[in-house]
Amino acid sequence: MKQLDISEDDVVEKFIVGSGKGGQKLHKTSSSVYLKHVPTGIDIKCQKSRSRQDNRYFARIKLCEKLHASIGDEQTKEQQKIEKLKRQKKRRLRRSKQKLPDNKSI
Secondary structure (H helix, E strand, C coil): CCCCCCCHHHEEEEEECCCCCCHHHHHHCCCEEEEEECCCCEEEEECCCCCHHHHHHHHHHHHHHHHHHHHHCCCCHHHHHHHHHHHHHHHHHHHHHHHCCCHHHC
16 A cells, blocks of 8 residues: 555545355455545455455455556456456357357248
8 A cells, every 4th residue: 555655544444344145254244344445535445355454454454456457457356357357258149159150041
């Protein structure tokens, strides 16, 4: 966060109750972390771990990645995965169309 000149005063941090699979422990404790960078309006919700401290760490990493991507016009790892899946789907669709015969000749 120091490399991107982000101060802790610019970040709003809240602890919220988690959702999804995880059972009674997850629904009773507020271990999910919600971070919002006020100047840019970027918000992050992290629930990777059952530990609040781990989630704080992961949320800050995600926030730094998003801020770095927005500043440097670089894609985050998640965006790269999404783009790769889109390219793979296009390629599969194109190949399947090539394999099928045209119905016009019938």
